[in-house]
Amino acid sequence: MGAHLIGVPGGTGLVLVERPDRLPAVVWCGVVGPATVAADHAALQPDGVPLLPESSRTWYGRPGLTGHRGAGEPGAWSPQFVPTAISATPQRATVDAADKQAELTLRTDIEAVPGGLLRLRHTLTNEGTTGYQLEALDIVVPVPDRAVESLDFTGRWARERTPQRRVVTDGLWLRENRRGKTGFDAATVLTAGTPGFGFAYGEIWGVHVGWSGNHVHRLERIPLGKNSPTVTSLGGGELLLPGEITLAPGTGYTTPWVYVGATGDGLDGLAARFHEYLRSVPAHPATPRPVTLNVWEAVYFDHRLPVLQELADRAARIGVERFVLDDGWFGGRRHDRAGLGDWIVAPQIWPDGLRPIAEHVHGRGMQFGLWFEPEMVNPDSDLFRAHPDWILASAGRTPPEERHQQILDLAQPGAYAHVLEQMSAVLRDAAVDYVKWDHNRDAVDGGSGVVDGRPGIHAQTKAFYRLLDELRSRFPHVEWESCASGGGRIDLEVLQRAERVWTSDQNDALARQAIQRWTTQLVPPEYLGAHVSSPRSHQTRRTLPLDFRAATALFGHFGIEWDLTAATDDDLTTLARWIDVYRIHRALLHAGRTVRLDTAVEDAWVYGVVAHDRSSAIMAYAQLDELAHEPPRFRLPGLSRPARYTIRRIDPAGWPDYDVPTVPLSGEVLGDTGLTGPPPAPLSVVVVLATAEH
Numbered sequence: 001m002g003a004h005l006i007g008v009p010g011g012t013g014l015v016l017v018e019r020p021d022r023l024p025a026v027v028w029c030g031v032v033g034p035a036t037v038a039a040d041h042a043a044l045q046p047d048g049v050p051l052l053p054e055s056s057r058t059w060y061g062r063p064g065l066t067g068h069r070g071a072g073e074p075g076a077w078s079p080q081f082v083p084t085a086i087s088a089t090p091q092r093a094t095v096d097a098a099d100k101q102a103e104l105t106l107r108t109d110i111e112a113v114p115g116g117l118l119r120l121r122h123t124l125t126n127e128g129t130t131g132y133q134l135e136a137l138d139i140v141v142p143v144p145d146r147a148v149e150s151l152d153f154t155g156r157w158a159r160e161r162t163p164q165r166r167v168v169t170d171g172l173w174l175r176e177n178r179r180g181k182t183g184f185d186a187a188t189v190l191t192a193g194t195p196g197f198g199f200a201y202g203e204i205w206g207v208h209v210g211w212s213g214n215h216v217h218r219l220e221r222i223p224l225g226k227n228s229p230t231v232t233s234l235g236g237g238e239l240l241l242p243g244e245i246t247l248a249p250g251t252g253y254t255t256p257w258v259y260v261g262a263t264g265d266g267l268d269g270l271a272a273r274f275h276e277y278l279r280s281v282p283a284h285p286a287t288p289r290p291v292t293l294n295v296w297e298a299v300y301f302d303h304r305l306p307v308l309q310e311l312a313d314r315a316a317r318i319g320v321e322r323f324v325l326d327d328g329w330f331g332g333r334r335h336d337r338a339g340l341g342d343w344i345v346a347p348q349i350w351p352d353g354l355r356p357i358a359e360h361v362h363g364r365g366m367q368f369g370l371w372f373e374p375e376m377v378n379p380d381s382d383l384f385r386a387h388p389d390w391i392l393a394s395a396g397r398t399p400p401e402e403r404h405q406q407i408l409d410l411a412q413p414g415a416y417a418h419v420l421e422q423m424s425a426v427l428r429d430a431a432v433d434y435v436k437w438d439h440n441r442d443a444v445d446g447g448s449g450v451v452d453g454r455p456g457i458h459a460q461t462k463a464f465y466r467l468l469d470e471l472r473s474r475f476p477h478v479e480w481e482s483c484a485s486g487g488g489r490i491d492l493e494v495l496q497r498a499e500r501v502w503t504s505d506q507n508d509a510l511a512r513q514a515i516q517r518w519t520t521q522l523v524p525p526e527y528l529g530a531h532v533s534s535p536r537s538h539q540t541r542r543t544l545p546l547d548f549r550a551a552t553a554l555f556g557h558f559g560i561e562w563d564l565t566a567a568t569d570d571d572l573t574t575l576a577r578w579i580d581v582y583r584i585h586r587a588l589l590h591a592g593r594t595v596r597l598d599t600a601v602e603d604a605w606v607y608g609v610v611a612h613d614r615s616s617a618i619m620a621y622a623q624l625d626e627l628a629h630e631p632p633r634f635r636l637p638g639l640s641r642p643a644r645y646t647i648r649r650i651d652p653a654g655w656p657d658y659d660v661p662t663v664p665l666s667g668e669v670l671g672d673t674g675l676t677g678p679p680p681a682p683l684s685v686v687v688v689l690a691t692a693e694h
Helices: 038-044 266-278 305-317 355-363 382-386 413-429 457-474 509-519 546-554 569-589 667-672
Strands: 003-006 012-019 022-031 065-068 082-088 092-099 104-113 117-126 132-137 139-143 149-156 159-167 171-177 190-193 204-209 215-223 230-238 245-247 252-254 258-263 292-294 322-325 367-372 434-437 479-482 500-502 528-533 557-561 593-596 604-610 616-623 644-649 684-692
Touching: 003 038, 003 082, 003 092, 012 038, 012 082, 012 104, 012 117, 012 258, 022 038, 022 092, 022 139, 022 258, 117 132, 117 139, 117 245, 117 266, 132 230, 139 204, 159 509, 190 215, 190 230, 204 215, 204 230, 204 266, 230 258, 245 252, 258 266, 266 593, 292 305, 292 528, 305 322, 305 355, 305 569, 322 434, 355 367, 367 413, 413 457, 457 479, 509 528, 509 546, 509 604, 528 546, 546 557, 546 569, 546 616, 546 684, 557 569, 569 616, 644 667
Parallel strands: 022 082, 292 322, 292 557, 322 367, 367 434, 434 479, 479 500, 500 528, 528 557
Antiparallel strands: 003 012, 012 022, 065 132, 082 092, 092 104, 104 117, 117 252, 117 258, 132 245, 139 230, 149 159, 149 190, 171 215, 190 204, 204 258, 215 230, 593 604, 604 616, 616 684, 644 684
């Protein structure tokens, strides 16, 4: 019996134990340390969790594979795989297995990836002569019994990634997402940990399903058998709709990558693993994140060249580096009930095409960006009138409209080619540098014409990836933003293809504080579009101070969503100062380790970024409301304890009046005791720079 440790020192690892005539078991998952020995774990807990839990092996929980061949061939519904080949190194492992009676083969890939994560996936192949109906295929890994609390996310439009905690109990905690995209209410990262785990403390284990369609996350605690220990497992995979995947003879299905992270230093430690992984992928932005102005909340559908030129002039004067023209430039799109699908510049609005605005923007030294919603179509459009059969629909009926639109079935070659060629023509003609790719409708009741009206979400998701990949190949200089009514499509698979996400349609800075705080559990700040809105929020109608709005945007990919032609000169001067702060410090803001301080005071948050070598840090103290107690101390976690740091306030705000110490202080004192907290000042943020003495 062989035992294999997959994982690099300091990163997440697992121990895989070979077993006679059955799939290997994962007997341990955690942080690989200098004393981690695979054989020791195998000796103490030889059972563990099977690489694919099977009911035929007396697994009492949710099986890893569910499927069948139909009447007359009953054996395939309860497979029993036997290994045929196993290869393993510390960086990766592959396990091949077969069930000859069920006529199925299984391959499981395990990889250690940069940042200290593991990722796993299964490939199931039908070796029989009849079709195999696949219903579910999940990745599962064990976590120890001291992981007794869990945390994941829920949410809604404009309130994405709201955390929810629960005690781990017996049975199955199953989070399903059926929106056809990642979703506002996605679990995002399902985490289990030791009692009371927080941002900086506690052992935790987390999983994320890298898939932009329907998916599941699962946390289960079950007994392995009579007089056997109880086992807790985490996992997930794609959620397959009835009849969605039928494997024809000789064909296979590969699950999405499921990412697994373990850490001994809390939620920030787990976040750091995801952040460093994303910073290693080819699509990670290679250039400093430009200050971005999006014009949606400035002009909405009212596109007039002189107004947009004046807006661009004002933006350039205060330091904006990218100008994005949002919805309303194409087809009959004068409102949200028409035009989607007709990706042709509207001649009545833009008689000379988009070149005049693009050239004006480029002439002011800014990049030019453009909004698309490629997967959608309005019934009031030339495309729908010509091809009503090109939408996702079931049983010959048209699905209920959502936001006056339907979803274009990109798995149909004609629909795919239509979008690809129309988008390519616009991108080429207008010299576009950046695309905001939106997706405003949930995909439910979505049958595909390619597969006779059966569920088409899997094929649609694959077609979306293929379309974006092809456009990236044709236009390698263009950067791409993943937007889905805000943060509805944020996951590790779409981020193999996008340099930015629109974190939320919620631009109210007070609400954004929480949304950004928790989105960074998966995504590093340089991806998170964070805009300074107008004084009165478009979404909540709340009026917030400019300094509070700008300080909130500072800790993401800084931008503006505001009609600058209506801003006062004082506002523009203040905004320009904040842009200067962002541009001076974005290298640190977008490369360091995100830290969030656990605090007992509900409306006083401390967070920021610490350089990996701990030579510097930028930390914010945000007061979100009136405080029920005196302000807590302003602790600066994550610094080198013996090093001494000078502290300088770098925000341009004049309120609250707060002086930082003028003498260097040790990282130990700054982290353990901290500075005196700023005086009570609702809706204020103090930002400081800590720099180590040499």
